[in-house]
Ligand SMILES: Nc1ncnc2c1ncn2[C@@H]1O[C@H](COP(=O)(O)OP(=O)(O)OP(=O)(O)O)[C@@H](O)[C@H]1O
């Protein structure tokens with residue numbers, strides 16, 4: 001299932017997408033710090049959900065809880081439900097390794113492994129059980145293409161990934177995650193460490209990716225959220241104040257807090 | 268103005284100390300090389316040590332030093348890397364771990380003569396391995412293991428946390444992340460540390476006095492059967508290393524050219540250790556450059 005090539009399939013674009021991840025009354029604590037409070041939020045299939053809000057309001061925590069990266073933080077505890085494919089992802093019995101292949105993650109700082117560009121993508125694939133040089137080459141090439149990086153690196157696949165520019169490194173990290181054919185991709189401020197040109201490239205990339213994967217993107221850049229997101233959720237002090245279609249959210253927000261934040265009056 | 272003066276004062280003092288240090292070091296190495304270099308010749312390196320006459324060489328001692336080093340590294344590298352991985356990646360930050368860390372620190376700062384005594388009690392007397400390469404290598408393992416654990420732990424800890432997280436986020440298990448991401452990233456640091464510790468092992472004498480012994484049987488360099496008593500590869504034979512030889516020649520040798528032999532051997536020892544240090548730097552840098560592509 002992870003290996004199916006999807007490039008030939010043309011996806012229809014219905015107006016309101018199905019929900020792929022449904023978060024219900026999620027609470028996350030770090031020891032006594034209640035970081036995420038009673039959050040209920042859908043993530044829609046083949047669309048981009050932007051998570052916005054002031055620093056420390058729990059966006060990263062929320063994102064990390066979805067693919068269980070929060071398990072790794074000592075003292076982190078969560079309650080509630082994250083329904084995906086009919087199962088609760090917070091269930092202790094879930095195979096988190098398999099889960100993280102289906103729900104990938106890209107971090108704020110580009111962090112390719114100190115290996116060749118090719119190995120950065122191929123190594124996780126090999127671990128996922130994909131064998132055969134031809135097959136690996138195809139997937140590496142396909143995911144670099146999807147991440148709009150293929151033209152820039154196709155002659156230097158055996159060079160170290162650290163010789164790439166920051167923006168290229170970030171696209172490599174996206175390619176690396178895409179190679180595993182995830183259903184959902186979580187991105188935590190993927191452009192905040194990049195220059196405007198590289199950021200624009202990543203934005204275009206995310207827009208093209210939503211044909212195949214569902215994306216949740218944390219961003220501090222309101223214009224970016226307005227440009228790329230289909231839905232937007234506004235977090236404030238651990239709670240979701242408002243969730244709506246981006247077009248509505250950025251023109252007629254229901255709450256004063258949302259309006260103030262979007263217009264840069266605090267945060 | 269005043270703070271400016273203090274600043275210049277302290278820079279001056281620090282520079283003086285550094286120059287003094289470097290001077291002492293260079294003087295020492297220079298003196299040993301100056302005294303010994305003229306005595307180094309192919310014949311000196313390739314002939315047997317003599318008991319009474321002048322003109323003895325250091326062939327067996329040189330071989331023994333490298334061979335004991337090799338056997339020691341055979342024990343310490345896997346154990347030390349495993350220990351380093353445990354300390355850096357698996358050990359929970361609790362009292363037990365703190366206690367283990369203190370033990371390692373004490374162990375690494377034990378005087379080597381004490382390690383030698385311990386080796387004699389355990390390996391030589393208790394296990395009846397006599398004065399042998401095996402006993403010597405095990406004593407050196409005790410002496411070297413904490414260093415390697417430390418080196419490996421530090422090298423792994425200096426890999427950014429991001430690398431761990433992104434490995435796990437790509438569906439790798441923790442062990443696979445360590446194996447395929449963290450260890451390769453830490454490799455230049457580990458390699459440099461290994462080679463530097465090899466220099467320390469190579470020059471060690473006190474730990475070997477009572478474990479590897481002060482004599483070497485007549486080695487037959489055509490007999491490579493590791494079970495033969497006169498084979499260079501036999502680990503159950505006694506073996507005098509280069510630095511032990513220097514000590515023995517200085518202490519109670521009756522050969523007429525004892526001084527020259529000691530200086531010559533010392534110069535060879537210093538050259539070997541310099542070689543270890545330089546190659547540690549070069550190799551570490553080379554691997555680093557290969558990894559980052561710069
Ligand atoms: N590893 C951690 N250990 C303990 N507390 C944490 C940890 N990470 C975050 N927190 C706490 O959880 C709360 C939410 O933090 P989080 O990182 O999710 O915010 P954020 O919205 O992503 O902020 P930013 O926009 O600055 O990235 C904060 O109060 C923070 O102090």
Ligand SMILES: [Mg+2]
Nearest residue numbers: 059060061188
């Ligand atoms: Mg964050």
